[in-house]
Amino acid sequence: MKLSGEYVFDGPREEVWKLVRDPEVLMKCMPGTQTVNKISDSEFTGEVTVRIGPFAGVFAGRVIISDEVPPQSCTLTIEGTGKIGFLQGVGAIEMTELEGQKTLMKYSGEAQIGGKVASVGQRLFDTVSKSMMKQGLDTLNGFLKSNAA
C-alpha cells in the first residue's frame, strides 16, 4: 500500500527537523503509544495500542531513522508486531521552508500489513493509514506549537 501526501507545519524547518529527528517524539505521534525505549540515537521501540471503534490491538513498535540530510530529509522505517498482525513501513520525508515560518513536509512511502488484521480488514487500511497519518502529523504540529509557545 502506497502512502504519500503533504503537510504544512506551523513552524520553521529547523524546529520541525528537531522533532522529526527525535524518535521519542515520533513514537508519541503514533496514536496510542504507551511506552518508549531508546535503543540508539536513531532507533526507538515502544508499545502502541491502536484503537479504532471496536477494534483494539497492542503492537510492539520500532522506529528507525536513516539517510539523514539535516534539516531536509530522512527515511523512516517503522515496524509493528502484535497478536493480530504486523506492519512494516518505509517512508521518505522531505521538508522545504515556506514563507511565514512554515514548513512543507512531503512524504511518500510504502506500508505492508500482514497477519490476521490484513486478512480480514483490508477494506479499511487505506482509510486507517490516512487518518493515522493525519493524527500523527497533527500531534507533531501540536508539539511544535507548544514548544514555540
Next chain:
Amino acid sequence: MKPAPFAYYAPTTLDEALSLLSEHGYDAKVLAGGQSLVPMMNFRIAQPAVLVDINNISDLAYINAEEGGVRVGALTRHHQSETSPVMARHAPLIYSTMPKIAYPQVRTRGTFGGSLSHADPSAELPTLTTTLDAKFRLVSQRGERWVSASEFFIGLYTTALEPDEILVEGFVPELPPRSGWSLQEVNRRKHDFALAGVAAVLTLDESGICQDARLVFLSVGDRPMYAERASNLLKGQTLTPEAIRAATELATTEEIDPGDDIHATADFRRHLAKTLCQRAIEQAHQRAQGKQ
C-alpha cells in the same frame, strides 16, 4: 474462530446500561444487533472486556411519526424499518434502501442505533441520515444531548459518542413537498458494501428551481462525505444537465477522499462516484418533479 472471554451484562433499563458504561469506559462495548461487532469478536480482532447487551431494554424499538419527521428508536431492527408503513411514508429514502442492507437474517438483528454508532463509512444508514439531516439523541449518566448527523460521524468507526454514552434515538426530518431523493450504489455483489455510492435529496420551489440540496457519498472517505459545496452549487439553480454536471464535478473532485482496496482503486471509486452522483441528482430531480 471463537471469541475471547468477556464479562456480560444484560441490563433491562437504560439507567442500568448507562451506569455500566460509566463504570467500564473504553473496556465496555454496547451489544445491540451485533452483526458487525460479533464477527470482529469471532476473528478476535475485537476483544472487549465487557459487553453491555442492550437488547433487553424495552421501549427502544419504535418508529413514530411526529410533527415534521419520524422518530426512530435505537433498537429498531432493520427489518422493522424495511416493513414499516410509517417509514415508507415519512422517510422513503431510508425505507427503500433497507432491502439493500446486508441480508435478511442480518436485518432481523441489525439495529438503527447500532449501525449509526458503528459508523462504517460504507454503511448506508450513516449516509442516509446525514443526507436527510437527521439528529441523534445521545444519553449518558451525565445528561443528554442532540447531535446532528453531520457532526456525529467523525471518522472511521468514530463518532461523537463518548464511551459512557448511548445513542437512544434519532429524529429524521421529513422532506418538504416537491422534494426528491435517490440512492445510487455500485456493489460487487448485490448485498456487498458499495464500492462507491451517493445519496441525494433535492427540493424544488414552485417554479422548479432547486431550493435545497444535499449530496452525501459513501465508501469514498472515512465517514459519510457530505459534499456541502456541491450541494450549495445546486441551490438557486434550474437543474439543467450543465448544472448537474458542474455540481457532480465539484463534489467528486474536491469533496470526497476515496481510497484503494482490493476491490477498487481510488481512481475507479472516483469515477463511480461521478457517474453515480449525476444519476442520483437526475433521479432525485425526477422524483421532485413527481415523475417517479
Next chain:
Amino acid sequence: MDKRLIGKRVVRNEDPRLLTGQAQYVDDVNLPNMAHAAMFRSEYAHARIRSIDVSKARAHSGVIAVYTAEDMGADCYPGPPLVSPPPTVKDVIFNSRRQVPLVKDKIRHAGEIIAVVIAETRYIAEDALDLIEIEYEPLPVVADIEKALEPNSPLVHDDLDSNLAAHLVQKKGDYESARASADVIIQRRFTIERGTAAAMENRGIVAQWDAKSEALTVWDTTQAPIPIRNGLAARLGLSESKVRVIAPFIGGGFGPKIMMFYSEEMLVPWLAIKLNRPVKWIEDRRENFYATTQERGQVHEVEMAFTRDGKILGIKDDFIHDTGAYDPYGLTTPLNTQSHVMGGYDIPNFTSEFRVAFTNKTIVTPMRGAGRPHGIYVIERMMDIAAKELGIDRVEIRRRNLIKPDAFPYEHGIIDQAFAPLIFDSGNYEAVLNETLKAVGYEKFIKEEQPRYRAEGRRVGIGVLPFIETTGVGPYEGARVTVEASGKIAVATGVGTQGQGHFTSFAQVVAEQLGVDVTDVRITTGDSAHFNWGTGTFASRGAVVAGNAMHAAATMVRKKILKLASKVLNAPEEELELEDGMVRVADIPQSSISLSDLAALANPLRGAVEPGTEPGLEATAYYGPQYGPTAFGVHAMIAEIDPETMMIKILRYVVTEDCGTILNPLILEGQIHGGVALGLGNAYYEKLHFDENAQLLNASFMDYLLVGSTEMPRIEVHHLETRSPLNELGTKGVGEAGAIPVPALFAQTMEDALYDYNLEIRETPLNPNRLFEIARKEKTA
C-alpha cells in the same frame, strides 16, 4: 412397464436425512472425553522461526497439551507424495517437496502449522493460541510465479538451486514447420489467478484410539478415504485392518479435500494415540483460506499458426504453473492444462513446455476444473483473437476446426494426467454447437436483437464457445453388491461422496439390473470398514469409474440370482424376469420367488453348498479404464454491461452438454448449475489477493466473493448423448464440466458487449475495476 431406471429424473435417496438435520458430518461426531485441537499457524509467508515458547499456553487452565515439531520428534516427517510425475514422459524434471505435520525451522507459506494446542474446548484452545510466544526472522518472499523462476529469486526450498519444482515438454507433430507455412501467427500472453474452492463445510478430522484393541478410527472430510487409511496405517505402524477411515457426509469437496496428507491429517490421529483420547479438529473459515489447497495461478505465452481461412495449423503454449510451497499432487493440474489447450479442435501440431514454480503460498492441488479451465481459456481466447484478426465469424472459425464425428477415437499423441495417452474416445461436436446456437437464438440475436440494443445505447453481448473435459480416469474403483435377507440391496464402494448424489445414481444403476426400487438400494460410500479398495472421488470420475464397477457387480449378482432362481423355479434363465423385488417366470406370474427368499436360500444355515460356489447373492467387481472418456459441451451467454460502472447482468445462459449416457438428468443438471456458478466466480468474482509478501488480503467471505443467489442467472441445460465406447454404461464424467469454459466465455461476451471499446481481455478473473482499466486503456490507445 418401463424397467429402465438409468436416465430417469429420480429424486435422491439421501435427501430426507440431509433435509432434517439427521445426516452426520465430521463436526457432528461427538465422543466421550473428546479433546479439541487448535492450530498455531504462521502469519508470515516466509520466515525462520527464531524461538518459540509455549509454556504459558501449556499452563493455561483447560489446556491438555501443546506440541511443537520438537515435541513430536522423529514422528514429524513429510507426508508421502500423492501423485508422482508420469513415468511415461521423457525428460521430466520433478523436485518432490512435501509438507510436514509441524514446521520446525522454516515457514514456507502463511498458515503453516507451528504448534498445536489440545484443550477441553475449542474456545480454550484458541485462548491458548494467544499465549504462544514466537519470534520470527522474516525472509524475502517469493510471491510472483514469474519472479520465482528468475535467477536471483529467494528460495522456497534452500536445498534446491532454484524454485523450479518441475519442467516438462510435450509435442505432437512439428510445430515449427507448421509455423513456417502459416499465413498468420498470433502471439499472446494470458494470466490466470488463484482462487479457492471454498466448500461450505471446512475440513475436519476426529480421531479415536482404542488402546486395548489397538484400533484407530478417523472421521475425515476426505474425498479419498481408502488411500488415507492406507497411508495412516503405514505412517503409524498399524495394520490396515486396524485403521478405519470414515468419510461421512461431506459438505462439498471440489478437489481440495483430496490430499495426501494435510498436516492436520497426520497430526490429529497421532495426537489421539499419544493422548489416548479422542481428538477433534475442525478447520475454521479463516484457516480454510490458508491451509486448504488452492488452484488456478498460471501465466501463459501462447502462439498459434493459422491459414488465412482460419484453419489451425498448430499451437505453442509455454506456461508457468504455481504449485505453492510444496508439490504433493505431482503434475496433475499442469498436465490437464496441456491436454486441454487444444480444446475440441483438430490441431495437427502442438508443442508445450511448462515450468512449475514453488512460491510462498498455500499448496496447489486440483480444484473443480483442475487446470482444464486454463487450457480452455487459452485456446478459446486465441480463437476469438484469430477470428477478429482473420475477419471470420467467431462461430464459423470454431466450426471449421472442431474434430469431426468420424475422426474418433482421436489420438493426440501426448500424455495426460492419468499417465495415459490423450485420446478423445467419441463425440459429435458440431451437433452440440448447433444445438446451442439454436437454443440461444444466436442468428436472431446477432441480426435483430443486438442491433436494436445498440441503437438504444445498450451494451448487450453474446458469447458462444465449446470445451472438452477429460474425465473418468483410472486407476480403478470397485463395488460390492449384496442381496440381503430382507430383499434390500446393500452396496459398498470406496469412493467418498460430497453431494454428487451417489446414493441415488449408483442405486439406479444397481436397481435397474436387479429389478428393485431405487429406494431399496442402500449405498455405503467412503468407509474403509465397508470396502477395502479404491482411490477416491476426483477428476469427474465417480459416475464413470465407480458407476461402471457398480454396473459390473450388479450384473454379476443378477446372473447369480437368475441361476439360483432358475433352479428353484425350475425354469430356464431366459424365461425369468426381475421385477419389483421378485424373480418371475415370464407369463406365469404365480411362479415366482422374492429376492428375500432367494437370498436366504443362497446362504443356508444347514445342508451343503455345492463345491465351487460362493454363498450369498453377492459380487464384487472393479472397473479400471485404459484411458478416460472425454466429454464435450458448448456454453452460450447473453449479458448486458453498464460501461460506466461495469456492472453486469446475465440475461441468458445456455449449456449443451454431451457426457454420454445420462444416469439421472436431475442430478446432472445440478452438477452443471453448480459448476457454472464456480466458473462465473472464476470469471468475475473470485480472486485470492496476495500482496508482494504473499499475505492473503481477503481471507473471509466478506472479501472473497462467492457468487450469490442474486448474481446467478437461470441456466438452460440441453443434452446430447454420445455414448462412450470405453465402458458398459457409456458414461462420461460431468462433475467439473460446468466450471471449465465460463471464464473464456465471459471474456468473449464482455468484448462483444463493449464492442465500441475494442477490448482484448487476456486475464481472469476480471472485476469491474479491471474492466474499467482495460477499457480505458484500449480507448486511449
Next chain:
Amino acid sequence: MEATTQKIELSVTVNGTRYERAIEPRMLLSDFLRHEIELTGTHVGCEHGVCGACSVLMDGEPVRSCLMFAVQTQGREIVTVEGLGTVDALSPVQQAFHEAHGLQCGFCTPGILTTVTAFLETNPNPSEEEVREAISGNLCRCTGYQHIVDAVLLAAKKKQAS
C-alpha cells in the same frame, strides 16, 4: 448487578423443548445448539455472518446463530432444521427441496430451510426475484441456486394448495 465471565444459567426453548444449561457468555448460539444440546443439524460455515448455513429461527425470525451469543436467547423460542420436519414427515418446504433437487452436499441446506420457512410465512406467493432476495444471505457452493429457487417456488405452490 452481577456480571461475570463465569457461567450463566440459560433457559431456552428449542424446537418446543425447554433446555437449561450453565454456559459461558461467549458461547456462540451455533455452538450451543450443536455441541451443548447436540442438535447438529445447524451447520457452521464461516462464523462471520456471511454464509448463512447457521441460520435458525428465533421467535419466528431467521437469525445467524454464529452472530449471537447463546445467553442472548434467554427465554426465547428457537427453531432449527430438526424442528421443521422428520425423515418420515418432511415439512412442505423440505418436501419441495427433495422433489426439486434443491440440495447437493446438504451443508448449507439447514440454514436455507429455516430462512425459507419463515419467508414463506410472510410472503406465501413470491416471485422468483423475491425468492432470490430471500436466500441472498445463504451461500451455496453446489447448486448454483437454481434448484433451490425452484424448490422454494414449488414449496409456495404446495403450501397454497394445502
